[in-house]
Amino acid sequence: MKIGIFGSGIVGQTLATKLDKLGHEVMMSTRNAADLYQRKPAFKTWHEDHPAIRLGNVNEAAAYGHLLINALQGLSTLQALKTIEAQHLNGKIMLDIANPLDFSNGFPPTLSVCNTDSLGEQIQRAYPDLKVVKSLNTMNANLMTDPRELPHDQTVFLSGNDEAAKTQIKELLASFGWKLTEMFDLGDITTARGTEQLLPIWVRIYSKVGHPKFNFRMVGI
């Protein structure tokens, strides 16, 4: 499938790598590829190893993808989406992995929106014809795309208003190695508040254990 990924950070790269490996055609967004190459030599090296992955701006990535993935920083997401022509979003499914983390006061970050709203809902409200599915946002990128790196069962949550869209994202998750029994559909997009609010404890646990290879598992459900 043609997949457009918004964001060229580590989450975007990890997803692009996995999707490319699984045979999908991927375009990843960056504001300026030449600039990115210069600023981040590691990105250039990675891209040379994955030449099939296309780079474009966020509008081009939206136009390219039949499925869209938001791997931008949470605080940049709404601004970046504004540069996309509406017809490239309407009717499509967007997997939203971003969290509205605000690092402006250092570590640990706070959430720029929470409790009575969420980034997932903000995107859904701004683009009613986009089918937003919030998922994968509660863990490290390596576990998103390769959950079997941990020997334990884990939980991956899904939030979204469109049942068929959630089903399609579940199929994508299954192709990453997620078991159906590990997928937990919380309900509509307002439940994204719950998963985004897992981040404050995630960052504290990360501080404490010193590595990101851990995850939430719901037991007894």
Add this chain to the structure above:
Amino acid sequence: MKIGIFGSGIVGQTLATKLDKLGHEVMMSTRNAADLYQRKPAFKTWHEDHPAIRLGNVNEAAAYGHLLINALQGLSTLQALKTIEAQHLNGKIMLDIANPLDFSNGFPPTLSVCNTDSLGEQIQRAYPDLKVVKSLNTMNANLMTDPRELPHDQTVFLSGNDEAAKTQIKELLASFGWKLTEMFDLGDITTARGTEQLLPIWVRIYSKVGHPKFNFRMVGI
């Protein structure tokens, strides 16, 4: 040990039952016992089955307990604590189980404080000589006191500024049936933001599965 429990709701009752069974001497707070008996016949029946459990007002429960437990509703906690004479709090350990859930707009509740503050921190700031340990607030009362009701390993988090106080609470948790490997010390009391912010997803999962006998387990830590 003499233990004062603030709150006579289901969490307070469940804790009092367990502590009584374990041989502790317990006083539970209520604003007016006679009134409570009349309003809640189930409470009267329960109390008749547990005659050793004393009832007093919150100041009496604070004076009685060498260890204190806050099982009040989150929104009522700070107001209720104001009625306690300072010498009954100073130097004591208080296990804070309350969550600042605001049901004023119905279900699901929001949090009355979160993200940049927490109820645990508010209590600690208001009573600097009290040793606040936030724990057990991320699960149903029956699992708090009887975690082996679930066949799975689970995680119980602890937040607090005083290491010795956390050690004492860990001993209490162990007496409830918690394994040492299930206890996760997040750090100082500011980490209570993380555990209180687990409630929004907890209530959504509860809605979805239709029972409260589930819990968080961190895997890979």
